[in-house]
Amino acid sequence: MTTSTPTxxxxxxxxxxxxxxxxxxxxxxxxxxxxxVFGLLGPNGAGKTTTIxxxxxxxxxxxxxxxxxxxxxxxxxxxxxGYMPExxxxxxxxxxxxxxxxxxxxxx
Numbered sequence: 336m337t338t339s340t341p342t343x344x345x346x347x348x349x350x351x352x353x354x355x356x357x358x359x360x361x362x363x364x365x366x367x368x369x370x371x372v373f374g375l376l377g378p379n380g381a382g383k384t385t386t387i388x389x390x391x392x393x394x395x396x397x398x399x400x401x402x403x404x405x406x407x408x409x410x411x412x413x414x415x416x417g418y419m420p421e422x423x424x425x426x427x428x429x430x431x432x433x434x435x436x437x438x439x440x441x442x443x
Contacts, residue, residue, distance in 0.1 A: 340368075341368050341369050342366055342369075343366035343367055343402070343405075344367050344369055344403070344404060344407050344415070345365075345366065345367040345373075345390060345401075345402070345403055346366050346367075346400075346402040346403075347362055347363055347364055347365050347366075347389075347390065347399070347400075347401050348385070348397065348400045348401075349362055349363075349364075349388070349399040349400070350362070350363045350364070350365050350389060350396045350398065350399035350401060351396060351398040351399055351402070352382070352385050352386075352389060352396050352397050353395045353397055354392060355427045358368065358383040359385040360385050360386055360389070360396075361382075362399075363382070364399075365398075375387070384420070387418070387442060389401060390403065390408075391408070391413070391416065391418055401435070403416070403443045413434050
């Protein structure tokens with residue numbers, strides 16, 4: 336019996352990004368498969384945020400390829416992703432449901 340490997344939800348291959356002479360991300364590759372819990376860990380300046388911003392098409396990689404949900408990040412695929420950089424988007428005294436309703440209503 337053969338088992339097939341599921342299509343990655345996110346596939347990052349040999350991605351590189353530099354800002355002028357500062358290399359922020361150098362030759363990063365990984366897959367995130369359905370059902371996995373995945374985290375990017377590292378010290379400040381390691382390239383975690385830059386990598387996420389490239390996955391979300393906020394920054395363009397200088398080299399390499401990124402696929403999300405089996406292909407390039409289209410507007411329809413982007414609508415399936417939630418992203419909140421750091422904690423600044425949360426209101427600490429607001430209930431979670433109220434916060435979700437606020438953010439969903441603000442997109443409409």
